[in-house]
Amino acid sequence: MPRTALGDVEHFVLIALLHLGDDTYSVPIMDEISRRTGREVAQAAVYIALRRLEEKGLVLSRVGEATAARGGRAKRHFKLTPAGRKQLREVREAFVQMWAGAEDLVRKGR
Amino acid sequence: MSRPRPPRLAEWLLATQVWPDERPIVLGDFDEQFQRQVQATGAWRSTCWYWRRAIQLVFGLWWWTPRPAWSRGRVMAMDDVRYAVRRLRKQPLTALVSIATLACAIGAAAATWSLISAVLLHPLRVHEPERLVEISYRRETPRGPQTSSGFTYPASRLLREAGFMPAAAWGSIGSQTPLMVQAAGEPRERSVRFATPDFLSVLGLQPSLGRFFSDAEDRPGEPLVVVLSERFWQSEFNSDPGVIGRTIQVRGQPARIVGVAPRKFVDLDLGRAPALFMPLHSIDRVQPWEGLYGERPPVYWVQLVGRLPDGVSLAQMQDRMNALRRESMASLSGTTLVLTDVETAALSETSRADLRKFSQLLGSTVVLLLAIGSMTVGVLLLMRTEARRGEFAMCLALGASRVRLARGVAIEGVLLALSGALLALPVSRMVFAGIRAYRLPGGIRLDVLDLSLDGRVLAAAAGAAVASVVLIAGVASLFALRRDLGDVLRSHTGATPRLTRRHSRAALVTAQVAVTLVLVSGAGLFARSVTHALSLNPGFDTSRLLWGSLDLNGHGYDAARSTVFLDEFRTRLAQQPAVASFALSDGNQGTRVLIDGEQRDLKSVFLLGIDDRYLDTIGLPVLIGRNFTQADRAGAPRVGIVSASLAKAIAGDGSVLGRRISAPPKGVVLHETEIVGVIPDVIRGTTGLQPFRLYLPSAQYSAPVYPGSGGLRLLVRATGDVGAGEASVLATIRAIDPDIRQDAMTTIDAGILEEMAPQRFGTAVMGALGTIALLLSVLGTYVLAESMAVARRREMGIRAALGARGSHLRALLLSDTFRLVGAGLLLGFVLTWLGAGTIRAFLFQVEPFDPLVTGGVAATIITLTLAVSLRPALAAARIDLARVLRDD
Numbered sequence: 001m002p003r004t005a006l007g008d009v010e011h012f013v014l015i016a017l018l019h020l021g022d023d024t025y026s027v028p029i030m031d032e033i034s035r036r037t038g039r040e041v042a043q044a045a046v047y048i049a050l051r052r053l054e055e056k057g058l059v060l061s062r063v064g065e066a067t068a069a070r071g072g073r074a075k076r077h078f079k080l081t082p083a084g085r086k087q088l089r090e091v092r093e094a095f096v097q098m099w100a101g102a103e104d105l106v107r108k109g110r
Numbered sequence: 111m112s113r114p115r116p117p118r119l120a121e122w123l124l125a126t127q128v129w130p131d132e133r134p135i136v137l138g139d140f141d142e143q144f145q146r147q148v149q150a151t152g153a154w155r156s157t158c159w160y161w162r163r164a165i166q167l168v169f170g171l172w173w174w175t176p177r178p179a180w181s182r183g184r185v186m187a188m189d190d191v192r193y194a195v196r197r198l199r200k201q202p203l204t205a206l207v208s209i210a211t212l213a214c215a216i217g218a219a220a221a222t223w224s225l226i227s228a229v230l231l232h233p234l235r236v237h238e239p240e241r242l243v244e245i246s247y248r249r250e251t252p253r254g255p256q257t258s259s260g261f262t263y264p265a266s267r268l269l270r271e272a273g274f275m276p277a278a279a280w281g282s283i284g285s286q287t288p289l290m291v292q293a294a295g296e297p298r299e300r301s302v303r304f305a306t307p308d309f310l311s312v313l314g315l316q317p318s319l320g321r322f323f324s325d326a327e328d329r330p331g332e333p334l335v336v337v338l339s340e341r342f343w344q345s346e347f348n349s350d351p352g353v354i355g356r357t358i359q360v361r362g363q364p365a366r367i368v369g370v371a372p373r374k375f376v377d378l379d380l381g382r383a384p385a386l387f388m389p390l391h392s393i394d395r396v397q398p399w400e401g402l403y404g405e406r407p408p409v410y411w412v413q414l415v416g417r418l419p420d421g422v423s424l425a426q427m428q429d430r431m432n433a434l435r436r437e438s439m440a441s442l443s444g445t446t447l448v449l450t451d452v453e454t455a456a457l458s459e460t461s462r463a464d465l466r467k468f469s470q471l472l473g474s475t476v477v478l479l480l481a482i483g484s485m486t487v488g489v490l491l492l493m494r495t496e497a498r499r500g501e502f503a504m505c506l507a508l509g510a511s512r513v514r515l516a517r518g519v520a521i522e523g524v525l526l527a528l529s530g531a532l533l534a535l536p537v538s539r540m541v542f543a544g545i546r547a548y549r550l551p552g553g554i555r556l557d558v559l560d561l562s563l564d565g566r567v568l569a570a571a572a573g574a575a576v577a578s579v580v581l582i583a584g585v586a587s588l589f590a591l592r593r594d595l596g597d598v599l600r601s602h603t604g605a606t607p608r609l610t611r612r613h614s615r616a617a618l619v620t621a622q623v624a625v626t627l628v629l630v631s632g633a634g635l636f637a638r639s640v641t642h643a644l645s646l647n648p649g650f651d652t653s654r655l656l657w658g659s660l661d662l663n664g665h666g667y668d669a670a671r672s673t674v675f676l677d678e679f680r681t682r683l684a685q686q687p688a689v690a691s692f693a694l695s696d697g698n699q700g701t702r703v704l705i706d707g708e709q710r711d712l713k714s715v716f717l718l719g720i721d722d723r724y725l726d727t728i729g730l731p732v733l734i735g736r737n738f739t740q741a742d743r744a745g746a747p748r749v750g751i752v753s754a755s756l757a758k759a760i761a762g763d764g765s766v767l768g769r770r771i772s773a774p775p776k777g778v779v780l781h782e783t784e785i786v787g788v789i790p791d792v793i794r795g796t797t798g799l800q801p802f803r804l805y806l807p808s809a810q811y812s813a814p815v816y817p818g819s820g821g822l823r824l825l826v827r828a829t830g831d832v833g834a835g836e837a838s839v840l841a842t843i844r845a846i847d848p849d850i851r852q853d854a855m856t857t858i859d860a861g862i863l864e865e866m867a868p869q870r871f872g873t874a875v876m877g878a879l880g881t882i883a884l885l886l887s888v889l890g891t892y893v894l895a896e897s898m899a900v901a902r903r904r905e906m907g908i909r910a911a912l913g914a915r916g917s918h919l920r921a922l923l924l925s926d927t928f929r930l931v932g933a934g935l936l937l938g939f940v941l942t943w944l945g946a947g948t949i950r951a952f953l954f955q956v957e958p959f960d961p962l963v964t965g966g967v968a969a970t971i972i973t974l975t976l977a978v979s980l981r982p983a984l985a986a987a988r989i990d991l992a993r994v995l996r997d998d
Contacts, residue, residue, distance in 0.1 A: 027139050043163060044170025047128075047136065063135070069145070071113075073138030 006091055009041065009049040014080065014088050017059065022079035025064075026050065029078070050078060058084035114148045116141060117157050120164040127168040140164070190514075194521040197494075204494065205526065207889070208487045212530025212575055214882055215483025217537025219476040219571040222875075224538070224564040225545070226469040229554060233456045235374040237314025238417075243424060244378075244455035245269060245277065245414040245431070247445040257448060259455070260410030262441045263403045269414060269447075270306075274431050277416035278312040279390055280305040280378065282397070289396055290661075291386065292359040293346040300342070302360065303377060303384035304393045310372070312417050319343075320354045320369030327368075328389035334365035334396075335389065342385040343370045360386065361396040362849075376559065378415060378456060383555060408441045415452060424449050464551035464952075468868060471948050472875060475632065478625045479879045484575050485618045486886045487530075488582030489893055491523055492615055495583075496897075516584065523583030524576060531572035538563050548874065549867035551952075616930050619894050622887040623934025623975075627967055628941045629880035632949060634963035636872035639954040643866050644859055650729045650792065654690070654828040656836055658855035660843070662822070675846060676822075682842045688834040693724040695823040696808055701773045701780060703804075705760055709774065712759055715802045717780060719811040725789065727827050735767050735787030742807040749810070751787035753803040760785075771804060780804075824855070832857065869952055887934075888974050895927050895979035899986035907989045919987035927979040928972075935968050 006014070016032040017024065026046055033041045053059045064075045080088075121137060128136045140160065147156035198205040236242060246259035261269070266279045282304055291300040307323040310316065318340060327335045336358065338347075347353045357364045365388065376383050390412070394402050402409055418427055428449045457465065495502075502515055546557040662672045676694070683692055700714035722738055725731075733754060742749050750771060757766040766785050773780035783806065791801050828835025836855045843850050863870070899906075906919050946958035956963075 025139070026135075027142055042166060042170045043139075044167045044174060047132070047167075048171070048174050051129075066134075066138075069142060070138035071116075071141040073134040073141065075138060076132070076135045 006087065007049065007052075009045045010053055011091065012037065012041070013046060013049045013053060014058065014084055017078060017080045017084070018088065023077045024079075025075040025077050050076075053084070054078075056083075057081060058087055114145065114153055114156070116144045116160050120161050123168060124164050127171060136167075190518050190521050191525070194518060194525050198522060198525065201494070204490050208490050208526045209529045209533060211483045211486050211886060212527055212579070213533035213537050215476075215480045216531050216534035216568070216571045216575050218541055218879060218882075219480045219574075220534060220563060220568040221538035221541035221545075221561075222472050222476045223567045223571065225556075225559075225561060226473055227564050227567060228559055228561055229550060230462075230465055230469055234378065234453055235372070235376070236452070239453050240451060241418045242313065242452040243416050243418060243427070243449040244452050245416060246448045246450060246455075247442065248448050249445045258410065259413050261412045261414060262405050262408045262410055262439075263412050264405050265439050265441045266412040266414055268439055268442070269431070269434075272431070272434055274427060274434075275416045275419055275422075276308065276312050277414050278306045278309040279412045279414055280309055281390070281412040282393070289361050291361075293342070295346060297359070300385035301382055302386045302388055302396070303382070304388050304390045306390050309387070309415075312415060313375075313378075314417070315372040315375055317369040317371060318373045319351060320367070322369055322387075323389045328391050330391050330394065332389075332391070334360065334363055334392050335368045336360065336365040337369040337371055337387040338367060339371050339383075339385050339387070340373050340375075341383075360388070363395060365392075378413075378452060405440055410441070416449075424451065461551060461554075464868075465554075467948055468551050468872075468952065471632070471872070471945075471952070474945070474948075475629060475876055475879055478629060479883060480571065480575060481578075482622050482625045482883050482886055483530075484578035484582070485622055486890055487523075487526060487579050489615055489618050489890050491519070491526075491579070491583050493893060493897065494522070495519055516588070520580055520583050523579045527572070527576040527579040530575065531568075534568065534572065535563070538568070544878075545871065545875070548871035550871065551868045615894055615897070619887070619890045619930050620934040620937060622883070622890045623931050623971060624937035624941055626880065626883040626887045626971060627935055627938025627964070628945065629876055629883045630967045630970070631938075631942050631960075631964045632945075633873055633876035633880045634967060635949060635953055635956055635958065635960060636869045636876060638956045638960065638963060639869045639952070640863075640866050640873060642955040643862050643869075650790070652858045654830070654832055654835065655728070656826045656828065656832055656839075656855040656857060657861070658824045658826070658836075658839070660694070660822045660824050662850075678846050679842060682845065683839065686838040686842065688829055688831070688838040690827045690829040690835075691723060691727040692824065692826045692839075693721055693727040694808070695720045695724060695825065696811070703780070704772045704774060706770050707772070710760070712756075712802060715756060715771075715804050717804050717806060717811065719808040720805050721808045724805075724825065727825050728792070729827075730789045730792070733788045733790060734765075735785075737787060738805075738807045743809045746810070748781055748783040749786045749807065750783040751789055751805040752785055753791045753801050753805075754788055755791050756802040756804065757785075757788045759802065826855065866954070869954065872952060884971070884974070887971065888978055891927060891931065891975045892978040892982075894930070895923070896982045898926055899923055899982035903986060903989050906986045910987075910989060916987045920983045923983040923986055924976070924979060927975065927983075931972060931975050935971065938968075939964065 012033045013029055016029045016036075019032055019036075020028055026043075029050075030041055030043060030046050033046075050059065050061070054061055058081060059078050060081050061076050061078050064077050066072050066074045121140075124137060124140065125133055140163065143163075144156055144160050147159050151159070234242075244259055245261075246257055247261075248255050248257045260281070270277045270279060280303060282302065289300060289302050290297050291302070292298075305323075307325050307328050310322045317337065320337070322337055323335055326332065338353070343349055343353065353367055354369065356367050358367065359365070365386075371387060388396070393411075402411065416427075418424060428447060431447045431449075454462075505515060506512065542561045542563075546561075549555050662675060667675060683689055696719035700716050703710065703712060703715045720738070722740065725737055732751070734757075735751070738749070738751070752760070752766060752771075760766050760769060760771075766788060769785050770782050771780070771785060772782040783804070789805070792803065793801065824839065826835055826839055839855065902923070906923075909919060909922075910916075942964060943959060950958045
């Protein structure tokens with residue numbers, strides 16, 4: 001089991017960061033989660049998840065330059081830390097272990 | 111192209127609620143998404159999106175942020191709410207009374223202030239009314255400067271075509287005279303507004319259905335088209351969207367419906383409320399009148415409304431327009447153009463002043479009711495906290511925080527106030543429905559105003575009530591939390607409990623009694639005004655007497671046809687058994703007069719042509735001189751009879767017979783006429799108590815006939831039932847000409863009631879509010895008497911044990927209550943005296959401080975409070991000390 005548990009949104013945010021690569025920010029992260037899961041994710045939940053992940057040392061952030069497209073305001077860029085990647089691997093491993101043999105049961109509706 | 115800007119208020123909300131270090135980043139994220147939304151869905155939807163997401167974010171941050179102290183507080187707050195609800199449900203009667211009281215007070219206040227706002231502050235439902243101006247002109251006359259807003263048609267065209275600003279023309283002949291209109295149902299008289307095709311666009315409005323007129327339709331000779339007012343569309347066509355293209359009859363001529371006027375738009379003249387709008391040039395088809403489109407003779411029937419261009423002030427536009435040379439236009443020569451904003455122009459100065467006073471009266475009335483409602487709920491909350499003092503003391507002794515306990519009491523107050531505010535919505539709807547039948551000063555009909563509840567006003571009224579209830583609840587809890595357990599225990603074992611809060615409760619009851627006296631006295635004064643008006647001595651027997659009009663000209667009759675009709679009408683009506691007698695009169699035109707060739711400074715004298723049956727039918731004796739005879743026909747020497755007031759003004763105590771009366775050369779045609787008789791004043795309303803009337807034989811006087819003037823006045827004395835008499839008249843008219851649509855006839859009392867509409871409105875509103883206030887006062891007094899009796903049980907028991915008699919104890923308890931009621935009445939008298947100036951303008955033959963009314967109301971309050979305080983006093987006086995000690 002991973003050392004610290006991940007909430008649903010935190011989990012999604014970390015995977016979105018994997019897909020989007022480094023130097024991405026909250027708006028593409030939300031779009032990516034919505035696109036892949038097919039459901040809207042609350043913006044507040046994403047902000048809180050990113051802050052928690054940073055506090056846990058799973059992501060790193062830096063404030064970029066202000067741009068005119070954002071009304072002269074800056075973005076906060078995020079990237080996965082090695083600890084974050086490790087945590088994701090461990091969570092995935094745990095899920096795989098838990099799901100082993102259960103997929104057929106779900107399909108059969110037992 | 112400029113960059114769309116997110117809604118500032120939503121940005122501010124975000125900026126204040128997110129983490130300070132993340133503020134620019136979150137705002138930047140929102141801005142980026144907002145720009146994307148604008149591209150995809152447009153500005154309006156994006157603004158809604160921004161608001162929705164901002165609220166979601168703020169709520170989400172509050173909900174998900176892990177703050178232990180916060181979350182504990184949140185859970186505790188929810189517990190407090192649940193506990194408050196449980197407590198309120200335990201005493202449902204108190205809760206229901208509180209909620210109903212607040213609902214009545216907030217609902218009445220919100221409805222009244224919305225009405226005031228609709229009539230006085232925002233009377234016109236037009237776009238940017240502050241940029242709309244009425245164009246009028248000022249002319250110097252021997253009697254001083256006179257301002258008028260009626261232009262001749264050529265003058266209106268000159269000003270419109272000068273191109274200073276977009277300006278539309280509108281008008282009608284005889285502003286208060288409706289036209290016969292037949293739509294889906296029976297034909298009825300309706301008010302019609304004539305306007306140019308750009309009328310709505312200048313006002314910044316769009317028809318709610320169909321279209322307004324086109325330029326091609328506003329030309330002489332074009333087929334008639336009509337735009338319905340929304341009210342007419344609803345009442346006659348049940349809001350049928352398929353009405354476009356259908357035809358209605360306006361004065362017997364077909365007019366095609368092309369549209370429905372904008373929702374809530376009444377007119378630029380609030381006293382008018384037209385049912386139909388027609389092109390300006392169609393007026394001569396339905397209201398033919400000599401000189402409508404020329405300068406000679408000048409007919410001032412067109413009004414102008416313009417929209418100021420951006421960046422141009424009213425004064426600048428006035429200067430520009432006055433630079434236009436107008437000498438070529440006789441009607442504008444020597445005038446100064448004046449611009450007035452339309453909302454000011456929508457009401458005459460007199461109406462505005464009357465309305466302002468009336469609004470002050472109504473506004474302060476509901477403020478008093480709101481205050482009294484909050485006070486009542488405050489009293490109930492005080493009682494509840496007093497009952498819980500033992501519980502509070504116990505909780506404090508066990509370590510509960512004072513803040514937590516105070517919050518519990520405050521939450522009860524908030525729950526009551528919010529429930530009251532919620533129920534205020536249906537209450538205000540009921541108020542609107544109840545007042546629809548009334549009229550305001552200036553003849554403004556409430557049913558045409560499309561009254562709706564102003565959300566801001568409701569919020570303000572509810573906020574005021576919530577704030578005062580919470581304040582009282584807060585004070586109540588402070589008192590309750592000052593107790594310690596020892597105090598409470600002592601009160602159960604023989605010591606007298608402290609009576610601190612009784613003083614505040616006493617103050618509330620005093621204020622309630624004072625407010626009740628003011629409100630009920632106000633209603634009483636209005637009611638007495640109406641009664642006085644109805645009991646006016648009109649100078650003749652009004653029983654079985656009916657008035658009506660017979661508009662032959664309006665039905666296309668010329669002079670010859672009218673004569674034939676009237677001969678036939680007289681013959682047939684004389685045979686009707688339900689009609690004892692009848693007469694016809696003509697005109698009621700005011701003029702200045704010359705007496706024996708000299709101008710006299712008399713106010714307007716009204717001329718009335720009467721036939722030889724008039725005086726007999728109305729039942730007026732000739733005081734001096736003679737009645738008209740058959741010899742007073744056309745061509746014979748001109749004779750006239752004057753009213754007693756006019757006779758006195760002409761001759762004082764001397765003889766008026768033989769004096770000669772005429773009109774100045776310019777104006778009304780009145781040839782020199784010899785006065786041959788004097789009859790008593792005929793008083794038909796409250797506005798002319800000393801009427802100056804000159805009666806002329808119909809054969810010698812022909813009143814100017816103009817379209818829509820209402821035509822001849824018909825006076826009928828029924829033999830028995832007035833309804834049967836009216837039915838006979840209508841049947842006779844229909845038998846001669848089925849096409850003539852005759853309006854219902856009226857009695858003198860009905861006419862006076864119409865004139866006294868604002869006073870009746872005042873009676874109804876203040877009567878209803880006063881009754882609520884009276885009930886609340888009685889409730890407050892009962893609560894006070896009961897609690898005083900309970901608190902003094904021990905004292906009464908000791909007094910009784912020491913030999914005091916029951917009557918003495920009763921008097922002791924009752925005197926406490928009556929001292930407060932007396933103080934309340936005294937305060938009420940002072941308030942009534944202070945408010946006398948406001949109410950005086952609406953009273954008719956009644957003084958604002960009428961001893962009969964105020965004394966009667968005071969006596970009622972004393973009687974009712976005596977009745978409710980008697981029971982607790984009787985119970986306390988019968989108390990036995992042994993029982994009190996046992997109970998403790």
